[in-house]
Amino acid sequence: MSLLEKDLSELHNLLVSKEITSVDVTKATFDRIRETEEQVGSFITLDEEHAMELAKNIDAKGITTDNVLAGLPIGIKDNIVTNGLKTTAASRMLENFVPIYDATVMEKIYQADMIPVGKLNMDEFAMGGSTETSYFKKTKNPWNLEKVPGGSSGGSAAAVASGQVLMSLGSDTGGSIRQPASFTGIVGLKPTYGRVSRYGLIAFASSLDQIGPLTRTVRDNAYVLNAISGYDAKDGTSAGVSVPDFTAKLTGDIKGLKIGVPKEYLADGLQPEVKEAVLKAIETYKELGATVEEVSLPHSQYGVAVYYIIASSEASSNLSRFDGIRYGYRSENVTNLEDVYINSRSEGFGMEVKRRIMLGTFALSSGYYDAYFKKAGQVRTLIKQDFEKVFESYDLILGPAAPTTAYGIGEKLDNPLTMYLNDILTIPVNLAGNPGISIPCGFDQEGLPIGLQLIGKHFDEATIYQAADAFEQATTFHQERPNL
């Protein structure tokens, strides 16, 4: 069995007992990347020399039992800034951008002696659900190379699903961790808003963005969240709440847990196999001793509309910083300063990014603010209250992560609306700020993975992990691997 087939704890034990070294694991990682990258295309930039140097240093220092992550490779989404390593957000705008500082999550990764191996492909500025809007390349779904890996964290998901890395970081603004995790049959968690510092995450929609881990198992996911969580003075929206050990409740015991299933999440429009798999998962949870009952999130049907106003408005403001002056792409085709702004932005941004900037600028423009931005913010309050009401009586909310399995490359690119509607089950969770996970719960007739979504109370990722882990222990979906 390949080294990379093992989970974090198994590799950690081998490292501690010195049966293998961090250099061995890191080498195996780059070998696997070389073997599969031409087919999958997860990475924009590899950082092999630096990674091997880190591994050597960690081996020299020695790996002890108190840090399960030490000496193990991780992939990083290319919208997380890395000091000295090109960070593009998959945009022509940042094609040659080399940051001069590390994001807070990167500092935490280095503190934990983990080894970043490179930067992962994504939709441009995280705007998209298929990783097709990347300026650089298309990433393929390892389960079927004709299908998208989901997005925007498609590179982060494909790298884990294809066994290139054990773990990766993604970001989730409307489903960008959970939907690709669902499409590629792995575990992806969006933490509670404020749980993980956004300092150094290239901003898309600041009131929605969160960084989170993608892994093959629930326990591995909890280990990574342990390492990256916590208050950060550099992020004014990071929360000053204590960080528990997210592995503490992984006992397999969920007797008495109360789970609500929103009837809106199992309504028309779901691919039949997705619905079947989720209904089976509900039976599994009942067998494990949980109480599962129908609940309602009546305003969730408005989530997509609210999201596209709020996320695009925030994006239009955040992306105004890209003016061609201080960093990023500058057009050569200019005669005056105004040209620098307009031509740099028009040539540097792709179509989907421009579409969102336009929508956001329109929603915030004079005369339309009340009808669009304010209205969306009010309906957001109602969506948030829906969740609060359900969580008065339930520990978790369960549903599908996406209405369908992975779709074909190019299938939805020309129709933004159908692409946007694919996020209908994940978006409300970002709008309300709650944590949510996608875990494997089945396969469709074509052999494509199906994801189960579990949503928790604010800052209660521990209970999500508890229930996700119990399901994983009771099923074998997470053990299936794509043929590459």
Add this chain to the structure above:
Amino acid sequence: MAINEEQVKHVAKLAKLSFKEEEISQFTEKLDQIIQMVETLEQVDTTGVPITTHVLDTVNAFREDQAEEGTDRDQLMKNVPTSQDGFIKVPAIMDNGEAGA
């Protein structure tokens, strides 16, 4: 409400983006579809409902007003496309090549 090409051109100006004529008509059509979807929000009664712009109870994040070391200037200039004498160099503000006052 349907959005028209004139409005799209106005918004493009605000956003400092330029589009070819055929792109304007494509944009108008796609934006119009999205805006129609967004207008389903009119069905929701939001009388007296406060607006949510932030999901946590945090009000303001203050820190002590203490001087800290800033970022090195040479470092900051590393990603600047063109510079001269430690300043960022940009084209003239006026069309005729003369610097503005």
